[in-house]
Structures are given as structure tokens and as C-alpha cells.
Amino acid sequence: MSMKRSTLDLWVGVFVAAGLASLLFLAFKVGSMGNFDARSTYTIKAEFANIGGLKVRAPVKSAGVVVGRVADIQFNTETYEAEVLMKIDKRYQFPKDSSAAIMTSGLLGEQYIALEAGGDDQMLAEGESLKITQGAVVLENLIGQFLYSKAEEGKDSSANPAQ
Amino acid sequence: MIEGLAHLLRRMGARVINSIWRLGMASRFLALTLMYSGTSFHRFHLVIKEIFNAGVLSLIIILVSGLFVGMVLGLQGYETLQTYGSEEALGVLVALSLVRELGPVVAALLFASRAGSAITAEIGLMKATEQLSALEMMALDPIARVIAPRFWGAVISMPLLAAMFSAMGVFGGYLVGVVLLGVDEGAFWSQMQAAVDFREDIVNGVIKSAVFGVAVTLIALFEGYDAPPTAEGVSRATTRTVVTSSLSILALDFVLTSFMFRGE
Numbered sequence A: 001m002s003m004k005r006s007t008l009d010l011w012v013g014v015f016v017a018a019g020l021a022s023l024l025f026l027a028f029k030v031g032s033m034g035n036f037d038a039r040s041t042y043t044i045k046a047e048f049a050n051i052g053g054l055k056v057r058a059p060v061k062s063a064g065v066v067v068g069r070v071a072d073i074q075f076n077t078e079t080y081e082a083e084v085l086m087k088i089d090k091r092y093q094f095p096k097d098s099s100a101a102i103m104t105s106g107l108l109g110e111q112y113i114a115l116e117a118g119g120d121d122q123m124l125a126e127g128e129s130l131k132i133t134q135g136a137v138v139l140e141n142l143i144g145q146f147l148y149s150k151a152e153e154g155k156d157s158s159a160n161p162a163q
Numbered sequence B: 001m002i003e004g005l006a007h008l009l010r011r012m013g014a015r016v017i018n019s020i021w022r023l024g025m026a027s028r029f030l031a032l033t034l035m036y037s038g039t040s041f042h043r044f045h046l047v048i049k050e051i052f053n054a055g056v057l058s059l060i061i062i063l064v065s066g067l068f069v070g071m072v073l074g075l076q077g078y079e080t081l082q083t084y085g086s087e088e089a090l091g092v093l094v095a096l097s098l099v100r101e102l103g104p105v106v107a108a109l110l111f112a113s114r115a116g117s118a119i120t121a122e123i124g125l126m127k128a129t130e131q132l133s134a135l136e137m138m139a140l141d142p143i144a145r146v147i148a149p150r151f152w153g154a155v156i157s158m159p160l161l162a163a164m165f166s167a168m169g170v171f172g173g174y175l176v177g178v179v180l181l182g183v184d185e186g187a188f189w190s191q192m193q194a195a196v197d198f199r200e201d202i203v204n205g206v207i208k209s210a211v212f213g214v215a216v217t218l219i220a221l222f223e224g225y226d227a228p229p230t231a232e233g234v235s236r237a238t239t240r241t242v243v244t245s246s247l248s249i250l251a252l253d254f255v256l257t258s259f260m261f262r263g264e
Helices: A005-030 A139-159 B002-035 B038-042 B044-054 B056-083 B087-128 B131-137 B142-180 B185-195 B198-226 B231-260
Strands: A041-048 A059-062 A065-076 A081-089 A099-104 A111-116 A132-134
Touching: A005 B044, A005 B056, A005 B087, A005 B142, A005 B185, A005 B198, A041 A065, A041 A099, A041 A132, B002 B142, B002 B198, B038 B044, B038 B142, B044 B056, B044 B087, B044 B142, B056 B087, B056 B142, B087 B131, B087 B142, B087 B185, B087 B198, B087 B231, B131 B142, B142 B185, B142 B198, B198 B231
Parallel strands: A059 A111, A099 A132
Antiparallel strands: A041 A081, A059 A065, A065 A081, A099 A111
């Protein structure tokens, strides 16, 4: 099969261009490149008593809007708490007394960090920590508390049958 | 009894030694190909011709298969997700399955049977008709002149073909999911973009397809170069190329996946 050199070059050029276009399509339209990761971020820390099922790259949301992602999770051997590093988009600044809580999206959904803005004039800077945090709700503890309170109720009503 | 057992063990041993020997030969063959690659980049039109043979001629089968795989994923995914009321996650399902697994693997399997077999048959025939010896007589190294350009042409084509397969698949999923079945278009794309990570998913997929490309091409070239110079030898080598490279793709895929996506 012989083909003119210029025709061959044209076809290969079209092929390579189409391949690169597909890669760009995958990167920008299918993936999230340029959506978030490419933007500049700053890092803040928070310590939680329990992170539940929180994972690296879980979203950080404020008022439901994704403002950052969990960058790293470590165990602090001095406080025996989980230390979570979050990368927050530079466009979103939060007051120093903001609080963080670990929430679940939906009943069985993935866990995320909810940031609640405070009222301080000073904004959080690179590397600073959030003071007020609330860990994940552990379902077993919740059920335990519920059973315990039910038992207490039962005891109360049997002690005063008049009520 | 003992005699029979010894015979069995001897045959098994011979097989193992033979396959190790072939693996060693293939590795030396790869090293030689890489060493003599200079000419291919000096005279790049040789590589361009092979990109045409391996890549452009595989385009139709890759694009059509990608489209249909994506459409089937869209249909099947919709059926299942609908029962949980989360058909918006269809985009995530289609994109992740394609970018991480189906794109690189199915494209490489198709590539092995479309381009790999052609390479083996061509080299095997060149050897059987003594064209390779003729090159040597003209003081042209057959590895530099025939093998290396084919190697680079196929290795460059493979990731591009896999990317096109994935892109076509996502488009097929979009056609079935959004256009045909009425999944919300905004949710389809935005959930997909939120779930697909550039580094973790797309780059890993490209790395996979590049590894498959090297494996398929090396097997195809080596089988052709090593084929007995008879009609039967070439036909057997071509079959072996397709079987061996398909098995290697699947085995390599398992190894790569276990390194790349470890939970998290």
C-alpha cells in the first residue's frame, strides 16, 4: 500500500490532533482540572475528637457550597485527636472564630466538613487552626444514648405510677 | 510409573525453561530496539508511516466500539441507578468506568487484535521472504530500520487511541443518558466533574494505556521477529500475538490497578 507522503502526514496530523483533543476533553469537561485544583489555595487546620469516615479529598463546604478540600488527615499523639488539613480556595476568606463540623450528605452519603463563619474582624491566615470543632456523629453512640435515655424514662415512670 | 512421572516433570521443566528463555530474548529485543531508536527520530517520517498503520487504521474500530460501550454503560447504569433514585450519578458511573478501566483495557485489546496482529504478520512475512536479511546485506540494521519505527509508532498511537475511546464512550453515555433517557444535563456533567480527578483518574488511565501500548507492541514485534519463516509459523505467531497480548493486558491491568487505586 503506497500513499503519497503528504496525504500520510495529513492523516497522522489529524489523528494526533484528535487524540490530544480527546485528552483535553477528558481533562476539562470530564475531569475537574482547572475547576478547582489549579486555583491558589490556603491551608487551615482543625482538630476533631472523631472524624468518623472522613477521607482525604472530601469536600469542605460552607452554606452548602464547596469552598475547599481535605488535604491530609493525621493523628496527633499529644492531644490524641485527629488533625485535619484543609485547602481552602483563596477567594473565600473566613473569620478567625469560624467553626468546623463533620457532616454527612444524605443518610448514607459521604462525609464532608461544614465551615460555619464566625463574627471576628480578623480572617484566618495560612496554617492557622480552627478552635471550635464538632466531630462526626457516630451512629453506635447515638443509638446507645437513645437506649439509655429510654431506659431512664422507663425508670422514672415506674417510680411514680401516679403520673 | 516413575518413568511416566519423570517424563511429565521433564516436559514441564522444558516448558518453563523455554518460556523464561523467550522472556529473556524479548527483554534483550526491547533493549536493542530502544538502543537503535536514534534512527527513527532522525528520520521521523518512518515513525509517521507507522503511526498511520497502527493508529489511523485502528481509528474506526476504536471510535465505534467506544461509542457503543458508552451507550451500553449509559443504558445499564441508568436501569440500576434508577432503582435508587440517583440517576444523576450516571455521568460519574460512565466516566469513571471508562477513564479508569474500560478505556485503556478495551482499547488495548482492540489494538492488539487490529494493529498487533498486523505487525506480527508483516514482520513474520518480511523474515520469511528474507527481506530482513536483504536489509542486513545492504548494511542496514533491521532493528533500527524496521522494528524501532514500528515500536514508536504503536507506542505513540496507543494512549491517543485510548483517550479517544474514553471520550467517545462519555459522549455515548451522554447520548443515551441525557438525550434519550432524560437525565438532567447539568447534574450529569457537574457530578462527573466533581468525582473525576485529573491526577488520580485521567493521568492514571493514560499511564495504563501507555504501559499496555509498550506490552502489546513488544509482543507483536517479538513474535513476528521470532516466527519460523514458514506460512504456518507466521500464522501461529499472529495468533500467539493476540492471545499473549490480551492476557498480558488483563494481568498488567490488575497489577497497575492494585497500585493505583488502593481504596482511599
